[in-house]
Amino acid sequence: MRLDYLKQAWLVLALALAFGGALAAVQSAWGPKIEANKRDFAQLKIPGIVLGTTGEAEAREALKSLKIDARQIELAQPGGGRTVYTVYRVARAGELLGWVVKAAGQGYAGKIELLVGLDPPGATLTGLAVLVQTETPGLGNKIEMPAFRGQFRDRPAGLELTASPSPDAANEVAVCTTGATISSQAVCDIVNRTVDDVKPKLDELRK
């Protein structure tokens, strides 16, 4: 009986092995380049978050004068497991301009990766950029739009932010579009968690 299964399925098994090998080769050949592209993309967002630059050319120009040091911090979570944050220390001519934290969390359709900006004392949010998202096109993917992201700029860090269709309280941000409350709230949750986790560690990172 088992031999019969193998006779039937040998082609599928052979193809699965061959394709697996081919994809592993593709990943090892192009993986480093893809990672470098992601790093460059993230770095280009940093001037916008810290200095408020707009446009790629302006960001590239600003990057020339910035000194960006990346550090990783690992935190144990109450429910078990560990969370790793990459924290970028952004300085110019020896003066600390701010912090940018790479953080991730679950959205409606998949993982959302963000860059969250904080001023030097860690008291105010300076901006937000979306690195990775697979939210619903036309709805949740509007978390990338400047109109939504701009709402986080200059908010006090530590406010428990929530997404609302009609915001009126200081801790409420407008949803990115009607019908995308979960994606909008997911961004708020990631920002809240990131600030809670990273803010107490900034003094250590200053040293």
Added chain:
Amino acid sequence: MPSDGPTATERFLRGVIPENPVYKQLLGMCPTLAVTANMQAAMTMSGAVLFVMVCANVLTSMLRGLLKPHLRILVFTLTIATFVTIADRFLAAFIYPMSRELGPYVPLIIVNCMIISRCEVCAQKQSVPTAAADAIGQALGFALALASIATVRELLGAGSWFGIGLFWQSEAAQAYRWQIMSQPPGAFLTLGVLLAIAVALGAVWNRRKKATI
């Protein structure tokens, strides 16, 4: 190995207009609606579909003597998924901004009926050259359809073509842009109008053909 059915040239020509995947078969609607806001995205998607369709058709045709009927869909899916992953990684490595713009629509080529239907209709029955010609013809037909929709949408929505500003670029003219054409409803409107034109032209063509006979 038998290879019954239309010749390679017939397969190629049929895919471009008479059996156009978008306007005649109404297949591949997801990318047709989602990535036609501008020509660059539409042509990148067309290139990815061409690569996947040619590779999947050629490999399926090469394996056609070994395929078990009840496992063939599994083999098609496995093959298509592999080549889609390669196309996706290629875009992420060499055209990263476009890879971000196309987002999940490149991985979604895996479930595009247009590609699996060519494996089923042609590649599993016909020779490698015929399967390759069929894939190129169908992919070209798909590219033409995407180009027609993207041209209308980009011209009316942004006043540009391939990102080159043609009109409505001045600040005063911005108010006259059909912004809806750059948004999802614009894709439905354009596809509906172009589909109606394609059907009407097809009817005229058929009437003339019958009249000459």
